[in-house]
Amino acid sequence: MKKSGVLVCSILFFAMNVFAEESENLFRSSGKIYVVVSVLVTIFLGIVIYLMVLDKRIGKLEKKEEEQENN
Template sequence: MRKIAFTLMMLMTTLSLFAQNNDVEMADALRSNGKIYVVVAVIVLILVGLLAYLFALDKRLKMLEKKSSDKN
Protein backbone atom coordinates (compact mmCIF):
# COMPACT_ATOMS: atom_id res chain seq x y z
CA MET A 1 0.00 0.00 0.00
CA ARG A 2 2.86 2.38 0.80
CA LYS A 3 4.45 1.74 -2.59
CA ILE A 4 1.25 2.63 -4.39
CA ALA A 5 0.82 5.80 -2.35
CA PHE A 6 4.44 6.79 -2.99
CA THR A 7 4.06 6.15 -6.73
CA LEU A 8 0.87 8.23 -6.89
CA MET A 9 2.53 11.04 -4.96
CA MET A 10 5.48 11.07 -7.36
CA LEU A 11 3.16 11.07 -10.37
CA MET A 12 1.24 14.02 -8.97
CA THR A 13 4.43 16.03 -8.47
CA THR A 14 5.56 15.38 -12.04
CA LEU A 15 2.20 16.53 -13.42
CA SER A 16 2.82 20.01 -12.05
CA LEU A 17 6.05 20.17 -14.04
CA PHE A 18 4.14 19.85 -17.30
CA ALA A 19 1.94 22.80 -16.37
CA GLN A 20 4.83 25.27 -16.51
CA ASN A 21 5.31 27.33 -19.64
CA ASN A 22 8.47 27.06 -21.71
CA ASP A 23 9.23 30.80 -21.86
CA VAL A 24 12.65 31.13 -20.28
CA GLU A 25 13.97 34.55 -21.22
CA MET A 26 17.52 33.93 -20.02
CA ALA A 27 17.85 30.75 -22.09
CA ASP A 28 16.40 32.51 -25.13
CA ALA A 29 18.87 35.37 -24.75
CA LEU A 30 21.82 33.02 -24.33
CA ARG A 31 20.69 30.97 -27.31
CA SER A 32 20.27 34.00 -29.53
CA ASN A 33 23.75 35.30 -28.64
CA GLY A 34 25.34 31.88 -29.08
CA LYS A 35 26.53 31.84 -25.47
CA ILE A 36 24.46 28.78 -24.58
CA TYR A 37 27.26 26.63 -25.98
CA VAL A 38 29.69 28.19 -23.51
CA VAL A 39 27.34 27.36 -20.65
CA VAL A 40 26.93 23.77 -21.86
CA ALA A 41 30.69 23.40 -22.33
CA VAL A 42 31.39 24.61 -18.79
CA ILE A 43 28.82 22.22 -17.33
CA VAL A 44 30.25 19.31 -19.31
CA LEU A 45 33.78 20.24 -18.24
CA ILE A 46 32.76 20.31 -14.58
CA LEU A 47 31.02 16.92 -14.86
CA VAL A 48 34.00 15.34 -16.63
CA GLY A 49 36.31 16.70 -13.94
CA LEU A 50 34.11 15.26 -11.19
CA LEU A 51 33.95 11.87 -12.90
CA ALA A 52 37.71 11.78 -13.39
CA TYR A 53 38.21 12.63 -9.71
CA LEU A 54 35.80 9.89 -8.64
CA PHE A 55 37.50 7.27 -10.82
CA ALA A 56 40.93 8.27 -9.49
CA LEU A 57 39.62 8.10 -5.93
CA ASP A 58 38.10 4.69 -6.58
CA LYS A 59 41.39 3.44 -7.99
CA ARG A 60 43.28 4.64 -4.89
CA LEU A 61 40.73 3.05 -2.57
CA LYS A 62 40.99 -0.28 -4.37
CA MET A 63 44.77 -0.13 -4.05
CA LEU A 64 44.52 0.61 -0.32
CA GLU A 65 42.00 -2.19 0.18
CA LYS A 66 44.29 -4.58 -1.65
CA LYS A 67 47.24 -3.55 0.55
CA SER A 68 45.23 -3.98 3.73
CA SER A 69 43.94 -7.40 2.68
CA ASP A 70 47.48 -8.55 1.78
CA LYS A 71 48.73 -7.68 5.27
CA ASN A 72 46.08 -9.88 6.92
Protein backbone atom coordinates in the same frame (compact mmCIF):
# COMPACT_ATOMS: atom_id res chain seq x y z
CA MET B 1 -2.31 5.71 -2.73
CA LYS B 2 -2.79 5.33 -6.44
CA LYS B 3 -4.59 8.62 -6.69
CA SER B 4 -1.84 10.56 -4.94
CA GLY B 5 0.69 8.88 -7.22
CA VAL B 6 -1.19 10.09 -10.27
CA LEU B 7 -1.42 13.54 -8.70
CA VAL B 8 2.33 13.69 -8.00
CA CYS B 9 3.08 12.47 -11.51
CA SER B 10 0.85 15.03 -13.12
CA ILE B 11 2.32 17.82 -10.99
CA LEU B 12 5.83 16.68 -11.90
CA PHE B 13 4.90 16.50 -15.56
CA PHE B 14 3.42 19.99 -15.38
CA ALA B 15 6.48 21.33 -13.58
CA MET B 16 8.78 19.74 -16.15
CA ASN B 17 6.83 21.37 -18.94
CA VAL B 18 7.08 24.77 -17.31
CA PHE B 19 10.79 24.28 -16.64
CA ALA B 20 11.41 23.11 -20.18
CA GLU B 21 9.65 26.14 -21.58
CA GLU B 22 11.58 28.46 -19.28
CA SER B 23 14.92 26.91 -20.06
CA GLU B 24 14.01 26.95 -23.73
CA ASN B 25 13.73 30.72 -23.43
CA LEU B 26 16.86 30.93 -21.30
CA PHE B 27 19.00 28.97 -23.72
CA ARG B 28 17.79 30.97 -26.68
CA SER B 29 18.16 34.37 -25.02
CA SER B 30 20.08 37.14 -26.80
CA GLY B 31 23.73 36.09 -26.90
CA LYS B 32 23.02 32.40 -26.10
CA ILE B 33 25.74 32.60 -23.45
CA TYR B 34 23.85 30.05 -21.35
CA VAL B 35 24.63 27.44 -23.98
CA VAL B 36 28.34 28.00 -23.42
CA VAL B 37 27.85 27.89 -19.66
CA SER B 38 26.03 24.57 -19.90
CA VAL B 39 28.72 23.12 -22.17
CA LEU B 40 31.47 24.13 -19.77
CA VAL B 41 29.56 22.82 -16.78
CA THR B 42 29.17 19.51 -18.62
CA ILE B 43 32.88 19.29 -19.41
CA PHE B 44 33.80 20.19 -15.86
CA LEU B 45 31.41 17.62 -14.40
CA GLY B 46 32.85 15.03 -16.78
CA ILE B 47 36.34 15.70 -15.49
CA VAL B 48 35.11 15.63 -11.90
CA ILE B 49 33.39 12.27 -12.37
CA TYR B 50 36.57 10.98 -13.95
CA LEU B 51 38.56 12.08 -10.89
CA MET B 52 35.98 10.55 -8.54
CA VAL B 53 36.21 7.19 -10.30
CA LEU B 54 40.00 7.30 -10.12
CA ASP B 55 39.76 8.20 -6.44
CA LYS B 56 37.53 5.20 -5.78
CA ARG B 57 39.76 2.80 -7.69
CA ILE B 58 42.86 3.95 -5.88
CA GLY B 59 40.95 3.59 -2.59
CA LYS B 60 40.13 -0.03 -3.45
CA LEU B 61 43.78 -0.75 -4.22
CA GLU B 62 44.79 0.81 -0.92
CA LYS B 63 42.38 -1.49 0.91
CA LYS B 64 43.80 -4.53 -0.85
CA GLU B 65 47.31 -3.42 -0.01
CA GLU B 66 46.39 -3.07 3.67
CA GLU B 67 44.88 -6.55 3.72
CA GLN B 68 48.05 -7.95 2.15
CA GLU B 69 50.18 -6.22 4.73
CA ASN B 70 48.14 -7.62 7.59
CA ASN B 71 48.42 -11.18 6.29
